[in-house]
Amino acid sequence: MPKDSAGHLIPGRVSPRLSVPSGIPRPEYVGKPNPAKNTQGDLYTPDEVALIREAGRIAAQAIELVGRHAVPGVTTDELDRIGHEFLVAHVAYPSTLGYRGYPKSLCSSINEVICHGIPDDTVLEEGDIVNIDITAFKNGYHGDSNQTFVVGEAKQEVVDLVERTREALNRGIKAVAPGRQVNVIGRAIEAYAKRFGYGVVRDFTGHGVGRSFHSGLIIPHYDSAPLYDDVMEPGMVFTIEPMLTLGGIAWDMWDDDWTVTTRDKSLTAQFEHTLVVTERGAEVLTLP
Structure with missing residues (x-):
C-alpha cells in the first residue's frame, strides 16, 4: 500500500506467501x-479455554514483537515476516494464511484502512498508525488479537484516537x-x-472464535438492540474488536477483496481481544 499524491494509500506489491x-x-x-x-457452538470447557489461552498468548506476544518494529522506514511485508517467524518458532500456524485465500500471516491496516490490510511493500512513515492483527492456531484452537501502533510521533488527535479506541x-x-x-x-x-464524535464501524464485528476462526456468532460494536440478542453464558468465547474513525463509517473495498478503507479517507484505529465469559464477567485470553 504505497501512497498517491494526496497521501492516501494505494495497492502495493505483495510478495509470495511464506x-x-x-x-x-x-x-x-x-x-x-x-x-x-461451525456446528459445535461457542461454549468451551476449562481445558479447551486453556488451549485457546495458549494460542492467544502466542498471538499477543507476536503482536508486541511486530509493534516494536513498526517504525519509520519499515515495510509492512517485513512486519509480516517478523510475525510469521515468531508464530512458527512457537509451533503455531498463522490463522490468516490461506483463510479464504488470504495471502499473508497477519493483517496490517494503515491510517484509513479499517481492517484486513494485506502486507506489501508500503513503507511506514512518521505519523502513520498501523493496526496489526494476528491470530495463532495451535492444538486445534485459534487465539485472535490486534493492536494499533503509532509510528514515530503523530498529531495529538491521532494519538487520542488510538488510546480512546483501546x-x-x-x-x-x-x-x-x-x-x-x-x-x-x-x-x-x-x-x-x-x-468524542468518533464514527463506530458497524459492518465489521467481533465474532465467536476457538475451534473455528469465525464461528458465526456476531458481536456488534454499536448499540444494536434489539438485534444480536444472544445471551452470554459462562464458557462462551468470542472477540471484541471495535473500529473507530475520525470521520464517517461508510467504506470501500479494494479489488483484492480484503482491504477495507474509510470512504472519506479518515483515520481509523482498532483493538481486539479474545475473551471467555466467566461467572463474574470476562477473562481476556490474549495477554502476552
Missing part, C-alpha cells in the same frame, strides 16, 4: 475456498456478564466513542 514447516498442524480450511461450518475495547469487555445479551457490549462502546 511457508510453514510441515510439522505444524494446519486449520481445516487451508487449501480450501471456504472454512467448514479504552473503547476495555469498556466493551467490562460490559460482559453472564445473562446479558451481547448487544450490551456495543452499547457501551458506542456510548463512549460518541463522547
Whole structure:
C-alpha cells in the first residue's frame, strides 16, 4: 500500500506467501475456498479455554514483537515476516494464511484502512498508525488479537484516537456478564466513542472464535438492540474488536477483496481481544 499524491494509500506489491514447516498442524480450511461450518457452538470447557489461552498468548506476544518494529522506514511485508517467524518458532500456524485465500500471516491496516490490510511493500512513515492483527492456531484452537501502533510521533488527535479506541475495547469487555445479551457490549462502546464524535464501524464485528476462526456468532460494536440478542453464558468465547474513525463509517473495498478503507479517507484505529465469559464477567485470553 504505497501512497498517491494526496497521501492516501494505494495497492502495493505483495510478495509470495511464506511457508510453514510441515510439522505444524494446519486449520481445516487451508487449501480450501471456504472454512467448514461451525456446528459445535461457542461454549468451551476449562481445558479447551486453556488451549485457546495458549494460542492467544502466542498471538499477543507476536503482536508486541511486530509493534516494536513498526517504525519509520519499515515495510509492512517485513512486519509480516517478523510475525510469521515468531508464530512458527512457537509451533503455531498463522490463522490468516490461506483463510479464504488470504495471502499473508497477519493483517496490517494503515491510517484509513479499517481492517484486513494485506502486507506489501508500503513503507511506514512518521505519523502513520498501523493496526496489526494476528491470530495463532495451535492444538486445534485459534487465539485472535490486534493492536494499533503509532509510528514515530503523530498529531495529538491521532494519538487520542488510538488510546480512546483501546479504552473503547476495555469498556466493551467490562460490559460482559453472564445473562446479558451481547448487544450490551456495543452499547457501551458506542456510548463512549460518541463522547468524542468518533464514527463506530458497524459492518465489521467481533465474532465467536476457538475451534473455528469465525464461528458465526456476531458481536456488534454499536448499540444494536434489539438485534444480536444472544445471551452470554459462562464458557462462551468470542472477540471484541471495535473500529473507530475520525470521520464517517461508510467504506470501500479494494479489488483484492480484503482491504477495507474509510470512504472519506479518515483515520481509523482498532483493538481486539479474545475473551471467555466467566461467572463474574470476562477473562481476556490474549495477554502476552
